[in-house]
Amino acid sequence: xxxxxxxxxxxxxxxxxxxxxxxxxxxxxxxxxxxxxxxxxxxxxxxxxxxxxxxxxxxxxxxxxxxxxxxxxxxxxxxxxxxxxxxxxxxxxxxxxxxxxxxxxxxxxxxxxxxxxxxxxxxxxxxxxxxxxxxxxxxxxxxxxxxxxxxxxxxxxxxxxxxxxxxxxxxxxxxxxxxxxxxxxxxxxxxxxxxxxxxxxxxxxxxxxxxxxxxxxxxxxxxxxxxxxxxxxxxxxxxxxxxxxxxxxxxxxxxxxxxxxxxxxxxxxxxxxxxxxxxxxxxxxxxxxxxxxxxxxxxxxxxxxxxxxxxxxxxxxxxxxxxxxxxxxxxxxxxxxxxxxxxxxxxxxxxxxxxxxxxxxxxxxxx
Amino acid sequence: xxxxxxxxxxxxxxxxxxxxxxxxxxxxxxxxxxxxxxxxxxxxxxxxxxxxxxxxxxxxxxxxxxxxxxxxxxxxxxxxxxxxxxxxxxxxxxxxxxxxxxxxxxxxxxxxxxxxxxxxxxxxxxxxxxxxxxxxxxxxxxxxxxxxxxxxxxxxxxxxxxxxxxxxxxxxxxxxxxxxxxxxxxxxxxxxxxxxxxxxxxxxxxxxxxxxxxxxxxxxxxxxxxxxxxxxxxxxxxxxxxxxxxxxxxxxxxxxxxxxxxxxxxxxxxxxxxxxxxxxxxxxxxxxxxxxxxxxxxxxxxxxxxxxxxxxxxxxxxxxxxxxxxxxxxxxxxxxxxxxxxxxxxxxxxxxxxxxxxxxxxxxxxxxxxxxxxxxxxxxxxxxxxxxxxxxxxxxxxxxxxxxxxxxxxxxxxxxxxxxxxxxxxxxxxxxxxxxxxxxxxxxxxxxxxxxxxxxxxxxxxxxxxxxxxxxxxxxxxxxxxxxxxxxxxxxxxxxxx
Numbered sequence: 026x027x028x029x030x031x032x033x034x035x036x037x038x039x040x041x042x043x044x045x046x047x048x049x050x051x052x053x054x055x056x057x058x059x060x061x062x063x064x065x066x067x068x069x070x071x072x073x074x075x076x077x078x079x080x081x082x083x084x085x086x087x088x089x090x091x092x093x094x095x096x097x098x099x100x101x102x103x104x105x106x107x108x109x110x111x112x113x114x115x116x117x118x119x120x121x122x123x124x125x126x127x128x129x130x131x132x133x134x135x136x137x138x139x140x141x142x143x144x145x146x147x148x149x150x151x152x153x154x155x156x157x158x159x160x161x162x163x164x165x166x167x168x169x170x171x172x173x174x175x176x177x178x179x180x181x182x183x184x185x186x187x188x189x190x191x192x193x194x195x196x197x198x199x200x201x202x203x204x205x206x207x208x209x210x211x212x213x214x215x216x217x218x219x220x221x222x223x224x225x226x227x228x229x230x231x232x233x234x235x236x237x238x239x240x241x242x243x244x245x246x247x248x249x250x251x252x253x254x255x256x257x258x259x260x261x262x263x264x265x266x267x268x269x270x271x272x273x274x275x276x277x278x279x280x281x282x283x284x285x286x287x288x289x290x291x292x293x294x295x296x297x298x299x300x301x302x303x304x305x306x307x308x309x310x311x312x313x314x315x316x317x318x319x320x321x322x323x324x325x326x327x328x329x330x331x332x333x334x335x336x337x338x339x340x341x342x343x344x345x346x347x348x349x350x351x352x353x354x355x356x357x358x359x360x361x362x363x364x365x366x367x368x369x370x371x372x373x374x375x376x377x378x379x380x381x382x383x384x385x386x387x388x389x390x391x392x
Numbered sequence: 393x394x395x396x397x398x399x400x401x402x403x404x405x406x407x408x409x410x411x412x413x414x415x416x417x418x419x420x421x422x423x424x425x426x427x428x429x430x431x432x433x434x435x436x437x438x439x440x441x442x443x444x445x446x447x448x449x450x451x452x453x454x455x456x457x458x459x460x461x462x463x464x465x466x467x468x469x470x471x472x473x474x475x476x477x478x479x480x481x482x483x484x485x486x487x488x489x490x491x492x493x494x495x496x497x498x499x500x501x502x503x504x505x506x507x508x509x510x511x512x513x514x515x516x517x518x519x520x521x522x523x524x525x526x527x528x529x530x531x532x533x534x535x536x537x538x539x540x541x542x543x544x545x546x547x548x549x550x551x552x553x554x555x556x557x558x559x560x561x562x563x564x565x566x567x568x569x570x571x572x573x574x575x576x577x578x579x580x581x582x583x584x585x586x587x588x589x590x591x592x593x594x595x596x597x598x599x600x601x602x603x604x605x606x607x608x609x610x611x612x613x614x615x616x617x618x619x620x621x622x623x624x625x626x627x628x629x630x631x632x633x634x635x636x637x638x639x640x641x642x643x644x645x646x647x648x649x650x651x652x653x654x655x656x657x658x659x660x661x662x663x664x665x666x667x668x669x670x671x672x673x674x675x676x677x678x679x680x681x682x683x684x685x686x687x688x689x690x691x692x693x694x695x696x697x698x699x700x701x702x703x704x705x706x707x708x709x710x711x712x713x714x715x716x717x718x719x720x721x722x723x724x725x726x727x728x729x730x731x732x733x734x735x736x737x738x739x740x741x742x743x744x745x746x747x748x749x750x751x752x753x754x755x756x757x758x759x760x761x762x763x764x765x766x767x768x769x770x771x772x773x774x775x776x777x778x779x780x781x782x783x784x785x786x787x788x789x790x791x792x793x794x795x796x797x798x799x800x801x802x803x804x805x806x807x808x809x810x811x812x813x814x815x816x817x818x819x820x821x822x823x824x825x826x827x828x829x830x831x832x833x834x835x836x837x838x839x840x841x842x843x844x845x846x847x848x849x850x851x852x853x854x855x856x857x858x859x860x861x862x863x864x865x866x867x868x869x870x871x872x873x874x875x876x877x878x879x880x881x882x883x884x885x886x887x888x889x890x
Contacts, residue, residue, distance in 0.1 A: 037451030
């Protein structure tokens, strides 16, 4: 019937996605799209696109209404009053645009110019799949290939002179039958593990956590788009570390000191127990304000990283969230010790605006 | 899109048609289509026309309508287009009483379309015309690419309100290339001041110097006027651009299409209150006096009151229109008009005034033929009506950040109403000079009548006009009572006091 509107609708969606792409930087730092997440898509609020016109500013223009009330009676706030104008002309509405995570990841990749991830241990873990590709002369009846069978029978009858064009009856015999067969296809499969660690000691405030949350959302989106299966584990630590679920991870606040090594130990433990490194691509992200309890503990951390943790990982990222209380020493120690190591990346995240840059630093390596 | 009406609705349609004719409603043939919600959203998004040119804004509208329907925020009951025959849409699954109400309502609209003089010049084959437009624009898109054409349409739509809103009778533009006029006129007008013959020694007395200077100055002014381009400020900015902007053939054609559709829709905007009032008047008359069955009364009342309800502080065109029509009918039935009534100063007498002249019906038919919203309210909105309808003016209070009731004086209410309806609430923009500063630049003037333009939108619009005109574009307007000249030269917006 009407096909036009569907095309217009498609076109509109394209344009809106273009808008999102243009403003991706804004969305990346605001974090307002997190929490509007479905299973495979996010909802992004976009202001209605309108064509500019010469028109009057809203505020000055009063209007006429009807109802009770004395002069001076309030008619409500600006937003509510929108209705008066909306009676005859269209009001402004926000659109919720659904974008799949895949699309979002692609936009992210383009915006940040991210290289595709090269998974390690390609093919080391494989999944099997049957694919019907071949033809065989024995097989179960359910897989009988009618066309091929007919062709064989026809061929045989012509050769043997049994074929009569006036009465083209083809009767297959047993050796004419052909059957579909399958092949086992080995598909290399890449799994990834993301471990998030966060310092929840007293010096990490809500603002810092918000930054971590936004940043980890985008990291998830990116890594998810590169791997088939993903495990995500969360570890929080102050002086001691424990594994928690996602909700707890973002909402816990402890007081107390910070022993970063405790988290690294737990992480190492987790990996070696559950995730054999030749089957998993392992990504570890650690966020802290850079305030460790003692130099000895920092030393211990560096040793742990050097000896065990970093060699196991595709990427170890340390993000230092600026806070008023932290000394920010830890990032310097790491940088000193791992100048040569490509798999360990550090980044300073001073504020929300820095999320953009830090994502690029973390993910720009293509590991 | 042919969906036969089921027998029950078909019967109802015939019944309503006969009743409407009996009342003297004179309509085109009306074809009702029964469509489901998705189809009605599609058609509504396209402004009522099944085929429109491809453009994303229809898709946006569709998206919005669809979501509103899905979440139960709004629902389209009635959709009727001004065409011969007239098409109207009924939504499948609505209760029968609603369908009947909509049919009666549509008969009101269609009668209005056919007989109101502001619609007399509209194209009654617009359904076909819109489809033709669609074909043309699709051809351009095939040839030039979707985005090129779409971007151009965006620019055109951005100024589609800059037409001469009230000249619905002007179909073709009468702007002419001034150069032709200039040569013709120049040959007719004297180029130097006429002198009387005189002897040398009398020259200074017969043709005094000051007089000659004055004459020459006048002639020069006259010539300058002739050189103006356009000769008179032009309100139909679209026509001016079609004629004089350096556009390619396809661009001219698209701009013409946009202009034609803008003119087609203009009378509908100019008669919103009347049109809805008229249709509501007739649906209520037809339903309550004829069609309604006992079992349907509650549903009808619910629906009708929904249509004419207004939230406090809002003005519902349906309500305003129907009440004013009823008021006029009553006044003319009772003879509450004319010199004698107007000059009567006894409120009690006026209140009980009833000469039993019974001219009401006749009068409202006359009103629906001759008026648009502005003249309608100007002629018939009076103090009694204002009080009865509890009308007030409101304004924005900067201090509290809220809208507040300002006044209940009926003159102010009327003024405010008329003001907001003049030029359909659109700013008046004129082409003042197409050769501004003698550099082929475009000067537009905003006739400032108390309201400033929205600055951001104005600058964006100027940029769009720049891409059409190809040379710098200027807009003379006012902000906070200070005359301003906004200019765009292709790089940035300049703003200076003028």
